[in-house]
Amino acid sequence: MATWSILYYLRNDPDVLRESLRKRGMDPRLVDEAVKADEEWRKLKRMVDEVRHKHNVVTRRIAEERDPERRRELIEQARSLIRERERLEEQLKRVEARRNELLLSLPNIVHESVPVGFSEDENVPIRFWGRPRVYVEHLEAFKQQTERWGFKVDYELIDWKPVGHADMLEYVLGLGDTRKAGEVAGSRFYYLFDDIVWLDIALLLYAIDFMTRKGYRLVLPPYMVRRKVIMGVIDMETFKDAIYKVEGEDLYLIATAEHPLAALYMNEEIPEEQLPIKLVGVSPCFRKEAGAGNRDLKGIFRVHQFHKVEQFIFAKPEESWALLEELIRNAEELFQGLGLPYRVVNVCSGELGAPAAKKYDLEVWMPAQGRYREMVSASNTTDWQSYRLNIRLVRRKGMVKEYVHTLNSTAIASTRTITAILENYQEPDGTVVIPRVLRKYLEMFPKAPKDAIHPVKKEKVN
C-alpha cells in the first residue's frame, strides 16, 4: 500500500530512474541491475513461500495425527521439506541482501526544475540580494558571478583589500587560535575567545528567535545516533566523508541536527492532519571533511565542529515543493536581517547529493575572497529519507498509507556566518561592526561586545 517512489518507478517506468542517474553523472546501468535483482528476488520469494506453505500444511497435520507410525512418516516428510526450504532460503537471503543494497544505493529522483550539470559552476543563480562590497581587483570575478547569468547587481567598489576571515580572526582581532587547536585536537579545530564566542551565541539566539516566531517548534536533539539512523538520512558516500563513530558503541556523532530530527518519527505513522510538522533544531555538528583535501584549511570556514540552527519539515507530498521555497525564504530573511549580500543558486544535478531531489544553496559574497560562498543549503528529500526511516503518512479517508516528505535547511551555521561577518563588516582599520539584529542578544551581558569588535592593540614598536 505504501509506495516508495523509487520502487514504483523501478517496477513501472525504470526510464525515469535511468534519466535521473544520467543527470547526476552516474551510470544508468545501476537501474538495470536493480530491476534484475528485484525480479529475481520476487521469483525466489514465490518459490520459498510455496515450500513454506507445504511445510506448514504437513506440520498442522502432525498436530492432529494420533497414529505413531503415520506421525513418524509425516515428521520425516516435514524434515525433507525443511531441507529444501533451507536451501532456497539461503539463496533468497543472498539475493535479498543484494537487492536491498541496490535499492538503498539509488539516489533520489532529480526534480525537473533542477539544472543539469556536473560541477559547482553549473549551479544556476536565481536571485541576488544586497549591495556587495567589491574590491577593485575582484571586479571582473564579481561580474563573472553575476552578469554571466544576466543579473545586474548593484555593488560598492572599494579600493582597499579586506583582510581574509582567517587572518582577521587570528591576527587582526586575536580572538581565535587554530595553531594551538591543531596541537590539541588536529587541523580544522579551533579555539575561539571572547567577542567571537559572544557572536556565535548571538547568531544562534537570533536564528532560534526568528524561527520560533515563525511557528517552528524548538528542539534540542541527540548529538549521537545509531547506525540505522545515520544510514536512513544519508548515503554511503557522505557517511565515509563526514561521520565520526564512537569507538566500541553503535553510536555516531551527528553531522547536523537534520539527522536526529528526521529520526524523530522513525517507524511511525503520522495522520495527515498533523502535517506539516515544522521543527527548528539546535545542535553542534561534527564533520570529518574527509573529501575536502586542502580546501579552506585556514580559519574556521570548513571545520570539524560548529553550531547550527536547522530547519526541518515533515510534509505531505503535495505540499513539499512549496515548503522548500518557504525554507529558503526563511534563510534569506535571516541573512537579509544580518545585512549580508547573497545569491541563491539552484544546485545542479551532479552536485545534489543522493538524498535530495532539489537543493538551493544560499551563498554570501566574501569581499576578501571575491567569491560567493555557501552558507545555507536547503533540500527537499521527498520520500528518500522517510522510506529508509519508515515514516508514513496516513490519510483520513480510506486508510491510505504513503511515505511523508522530509525537507531540511540551514537557518544559521555559526562559524561560517562569522566568517561572512568578519569580511563584510570589516572597516579599513580592522574593526568589525556587529550587525544590528544581533545587538539585542548581546545587550544583557555586561562583558559582551555591543557595537563593534576591535582589533587587538598593536605592540609598540620601539
Added chain:
RNA sequence: GCCGGGGUCGCCUAGCCUGGCAGGGCGCCGGCCUGCUAAGCCGGUGGGGGUUCACCCCGCGCGGGUUCAAAUCCCGCCCCCGGCGCCA
C-alpha cells in the same frame, strides 16, 4: 554498572508456567439499519508476494538456538519502569 519487573496487530489486554493456525476490548475505515445522530449488527484494520480482493508467506522489542512445530523453552542484545550504585 548491578538486582528485579516489563515490551503481543494504532492504543489497552489475554495467551507464556504446561510448545500445536494470536483471542478479546477500544479507536479507526467500509457496509447494513436509520428522519439525523447515537446505539446495534456485519466485515476490515502490520509487512511482503501473487493470475490483485481467490490465495500464500512472514510478523508477538531485535538477533540467534532447540523442535516436525516457538509469542510460549534456551542464549545474546536493545529499549522502558522500579530499586541500588556512580555522577554534572
